[in-house]
Structure formats: C-alpha cells, structure tokens
Amino acid sequence: MDITGREAGDLLAMLERREISAQELMRATLERIAASNGALNAIVDLRDEEVLMQEARAADDAPMRGALHGLPMAVKDLANVGGLPTSQGSPLFAGQVAQADDLHVARMRAAGAIFIGKTNTPEFGLGSHTFNPVHGVTRNPYNAARSCGGSSGGAAVALAAGMLSLADGSDMMGSLRNPAGWCNVYGMRPSWSLVPSEPRADTFLHQLSTNGPMARSPRDMARLLAVMAGPDPRQPHGMPVPDLSDIRPEAKGARIGWLGDWGGDWPFEAGILDLSEEALRVFEGLGARVEPVKPPFSRVALWQSWVTLRHWAVSANLSPLLESGRLKPEAIWEVEEGQRLSALKVHKASVIRSGWFAAAARLFETYDALVLPTAQVWPFPADWTYPKEINGQQMDTYHRWMEVVVPASLAGLPAVAVPAGFGAGGLPMGIQLIGRRGDDARLLELAQAYHEATLWPTKRPPVLS
Template structure:
C-alpha cells in the first residue's frame, strides 16, 4: 500500500479491499522506521488514538476521496487540536482551536489529520530547519537538504510517509522541494485555492496553497479538494474541470533556460532539463529556445519590494517585541526591517513592474502553450547550511536570491508544475517548472500527466526505502 498512488489507495478503501485501520497501521510502521533519519513528520499524534480513529472508520461509508487516509499537514497550516508552530519557538506550544481552510477541506474529504510536516521557521528560506524540530533531510541523500518551505511534505512523499501532501508556495516553496525530492509540486493559478479570511486579503496575492504528490493524477485530485470559492475573500476563481488526458503532440513550449544568463546555475542542471525537453520533443511537442522576455532585475526588484512590504505588515510584532525578536531568526527580522523602510511610492512602482510583466506574459502565452525553467538553481545542498551563499562563482546578496528562478511565475500568480527530470552525477534529484497562462491549470497538469506516464521518475525509490512486499 505504501507504494500505491493515493488514487489507487482511495479506490481500494472505497471498494473495501483494504480498511482504514490497515492503512493507518502501515503508515505508522513506516513513520517509525524512517522518520528518525529524515525528520519530515513532526507533532505526530498518539498512535493509539490514531489507530482508534482509523478503526472507527472501517465500517463507515466513505464520505470523500481521502476517506481513511493518514494525512500529515504542513506546519504552516493551523490544525484544530494539533500543535501548530510555524517552526517558531514563539509558537512551539500552540494548539489551535480551529482549522485553517486547507485543514478543514482535508477533513471534509475524509482525511485523518495525523501529524504535521516540517518547515523552515515562518516558512522563510527554501531549507526546512527550525529551532523547534531541527532539520529535515533529503531521503535520496540524508546529508542534503529536502528544500522548503514544503520540505517536510516533499521528504514525506519521497520516503513513502505520505500518499499526497499539502504545500504552500510564495517563493518556490512547492517547486524547489519537489525538485529536490523527486516528486511533483504544483503552484496553482493564484486564487484557485483561496486564502483564509484573516489579515489582509487584497494586497497579499503572492502566496498560495497547492498540492504535492508522486503522480500527477493524485496532484490533480488533491487540487480538487483544496480548490473552491471562499466567499469571505476577494478575487474568486472557478474550479476547472478535471481533464488530464490530452495529447502533447503539437504543443509549443518555450525554453527559458537561465534567462539569458541572469540566473546562475550549478553545473548539470540545464543539461538535465534540456534532456527532458528532448524527450518532450520525442513525444511530439515543439520546443523553442526563448530570449528573456522581461528584465530579470526588474522582476527581482518588484518581488523583493512587495515581499518585504507584506512581511513587515504581517510580522512587524516579531521585530518590535524584544522577547519575540530574540526568538526569531535573523532572515525574518531582515525581511521585516526591509519592509518597514519602504515608502508608498516604492511599493507603487514595484506594483507597476508587476503589472507590466503580467501584460508581457499574456502576450507570450498567445504564442506558447507553456514555458519552462529549471525548478532550482542548485542541487540539494548540505543539510547543515542555512542557505547557498554562491552559485557558480556568483555571490548571493540575500538569503533567498539563490531561488530567483521561481520569481517569474510567482510574481504574477501563474500556474507552475515542478516535474522530476531525473538525477545528476551524485544521484541527486532535480526538476523543471512547466508554467502556463493564468487560469491554464489543467493544461499544465495535462503536460505533467503525459510526462509522468512516459517517465514515472518518482517510482525510483530513495535508498532508505525498502522494496515493497506484495500482499
């Protein structure tokens, strides 16, 4: 069962071929066997309580797609009755009284909320470590990072400690860890998965929740669980029809590579992505190399300004309260202070750049069905690092500049799917972003589905995962 897709497992539970208690027992055994090395699962509920909840579901008519499936929820999502820390010592003992929208929708679909998945403190930085739970390690090489902020989710998927997982993505937090752990991560069009009705919901349009999985079908089915209007927040989007089986023959795909040299890449990453694109050509797609469609430095300036503004608005108390400041990592304090120093004019000018890039991208997608970039600029790096300080000899001027390649999609809320493209010479995974027009989520996922059927990269298990035993 641990090797099955979530779709197959759901079908087996609904057909009463397996019972939720059997699934829970298998999941708990896997967590006990592997999580000590990986540290992807945190705040695990009492196993006896989980088994009792699963047994109570054995004879209950299934109420949703996730009925009876253990689900570890990302520790940036509040879960009723289950500790939620955001990776911060300020909140290390916090137990929410109610679910965030994502957790509520997972429960409504029948999931057994069993634990949390590890994150960087406050979800900032694409490496999942924090002073509450420590570092999450990559199942393909335990000395390496699993990425972030959805690093716990991606590592759990790779180590067969989750069938599907929720993630979130502001600055590549779904795409980078998916690439690092040889799974799929999908950043949907902004607004398709709505926000919670808390704090600002008009200006805060950079981050979104999204699904992660080992198959694209599972990814799409989880997206259907998470999507759907929340009438309490603005900018609703209709949920698209689930349609994955489309031919890629004749599709025009633009390859943006390293954005004309603007994005430094470690050796071998572009080669691996280009090999994947040749395979897409063999499947019938038409791939063209594109010149940079917009100045990269303008995109970065807009992004860094708007991100800092939102961090200052939402997290200012962490910097101004001396007790909280002492418990908060320096990268977060830096973000807040950058935002506190901004003028209204600076924010306006950043938004103008964002607007112009949106218009440019719309014209780009009149000519191309998708554009492609690597999902990361570095291979999974040593787990003891805080962040990569240089790439190919170029120094990084901020703690997050090394992930600049994700900015073009994030800044204007485009759907972006990180698909696995294989392994480098050191046996480390990598992925590439398939990016579509705004609202073109199913078109992007259809390319991913064709790719998965042709390659099945996530079925190459990490070394620490034993081969499955037939039932």
C-alpha cells in the same frame, strides 16, 4: 503487499472496493514513518497511534464520504489543524494548539482525510531549506547529508519516503516547487486565488503566496487540488474551479518555450541546465514542440519588484513579533526592509509586476507552457543556512539562489514542478511547467503525460531501498 508506495488514487480506489481497510492503510503508514522518519525528520507532532487507529476504524465503519475518505495526511506546519500544535517552526509558537482548522484543512477534513500530524517547515516558511529551532532539520531522502529544500520540505520528503501519498504545501517563492524538484516528486503552485488562504488580516493586497498540492503523480495532485480549490465568500478574490476529475496524459501538439538561464542572466551550477534539457526531450518524444525563448522581461526589474513586494508582505505579517528578539536574522531583515518602504515604492513594484504579467500573456499566445528549472543549485549540505555563491557569483540575499522561481510567483501563474531525473552525484532536480492563469488543468495533463513516460518517483530513495 507494500502499499505505502502506491499512488493516492490507487489507495482510495482500493479503500472504496474494500480491498484494503483504512486500518490496514493507517498501520502501514505508521510503520513506514517508524522506519524512516527518524533519519529524515519529515513528520512532526505525530498523533497517538491508538487514536489514529480508532479514527481509521471509524472510517471503515462509515460510508465513503469524500474524495479523501480514509487517507492518512499530515499538514504543513504553517497551517492550523484543530487540536494539533502549529509552531510555524518558531519558538514563539512552539506547543500552541490550534483551536480550529484553516480553510483548506477544513476542506480536506470534510473530504475524509485522517490527519496524523504535521510536516516540517522552515521558521515562518522563510528560506528554501527546511530547518528550525523547534523541530530541527529535515533531510533529503536521496542523501541525508543534503537539504530537501523548502518551505514544504517535510511534505516532499514524506512523499518521497512513502510516509504520505498526498500532501499540502504552500508557495510564495518556490516552496512547493523546489522541494519537489529536490525530492523527486511533484508539486504545484496553482493559479493565484484558485486555492484561497485563511481569511485573516488583509485579503485584498498581498497576492504572493498560495496553498497547493504535492504528490507522486500529477493526477493525484489534481485530486487534492479539487478538494482545496474554490472561492471563499469571505474573500474578494477567487476564480472558478476547472474540471480536475479526468486528467488525461496529453502532450502531443503542445508548444513549450524553454527559458533556460534567462539569456545568461541567472547563474546555475553545472549539470542543471543539461538535465533540464534532457527532460524537455521527453516532451518532444511525446509530440510536443520545444523552442528556446529569449528573456521576455528584465531580470533586474523582476527582482526589484519581487523583493519589494516580499518585504511588504512578510513585514506586514511578522512586524508584531519583531520586538520579541526571537526572530531569525532573515526574518528580521525582511521586517526591517518592509518597514522602510513607502507606499509609492510598493506601487512602483506593483506596476513592474503588472508589466511582467502582460508580457507573459503575450508569450502564452504562442506557447502552452514555459519551462524553467526548479532551482539554480543542487541540494546543498544540510548544515548550511543557504548557498552563499553560485559559480563564484555571490548571493546578496538568503534567497537570491532561488531567483528562478520568481517569474511564476510574481505574476500569480500556475506552475507544476516535475522531476527531471538525477545528476552525476545521484541528487534529484526538477523543472517547472508554467502556464497562463487558469490553465491549471492543462498543465496537469502535460505533467501527467511526462509522468507516464518517465515514472521518476518510482526510483525510490536509499531509505526505502
């Protein structure tokens, strides 16, 4: 029985009923990694097999102690796992071993997860293409010559290739959503502050990035989100955890607004909007009402606000490393632009963000979810750094081609990336379901209904065929 393609919920139920052992699951996981990771490079810093089998044996000998008991997991290499290296994809930190777990990692460990290693990420998580000078390039499982997206690219590839059944990721500018779309799996950016970050440095102001779950089904994402979520008394922000224990497929009567290309303002490669509209017809078949929505806010204002606040946040994090001379050009640009900002310019950007949040709230008086594609281009060649143009329109930054993810990120709204199917070249694409703040469970119900109607992640990549 090939258990590596099973959903996490199925595996955990089988473990609880003793139909399989944690040792059997670990052995199957390591065999799958041995068979496919060499070509894809999703899992890095894999731990010693004998040690992992000992931990699996200990899980078999212990009573079920949490929602992830006995489940092999690998953590995105931006987060600390005590005893494992955290390189962040940078030569500055290569080989440095973390002394303790980050908060969300500690919560997963307490729930019984067995950490087998890390998942690859771009250097410092910058850019939606997973490559770095420490661990190399992670490749798309549907075409190894193409990018898998990022920055949670290693996690998405490991899920698609059966190396993991659940994975954590993080999302500032689509890092949970774009790789999910490009690897035919699910990724969720939760409502901002539902999953707290590690309480280091500033905890009041930089409200852009969040940790979140990835999986091969929305119901599995709910399982991991329930473990990761919950206020941290050391941090000023937080929100109540919704009931994630019973995510039922429910789309009938849902009102969905299709934002498309933002009234023609965003360029898209051919076929992406058509495929997204095909996915929306699945929702219509499930009893939802889908309507086109005119651009509800200025594209220019959104982008101005976004790049200003991103410069500010990235610069605050990486400025101490600038003099090392070992940052990639995109990181240097972010830091230097951030250092040029005035307090008033940051304030003006935040005022724009506040206006967009209010405009989105008005839309959610009519709609249960807003929909956008997960990317504006198909997976591009893995030897590129980033796309320089879309349909002849030049990209003026290394991340302009990901402008489509900004609306959810800027307002801190929950967004679930669901697979939309495959283009003419056999490459995957996804759509984002974006909800009002706090509607995380409702979005997961919509996504689960779509999942059960399509089962896209069961279309296995060539590495498993």
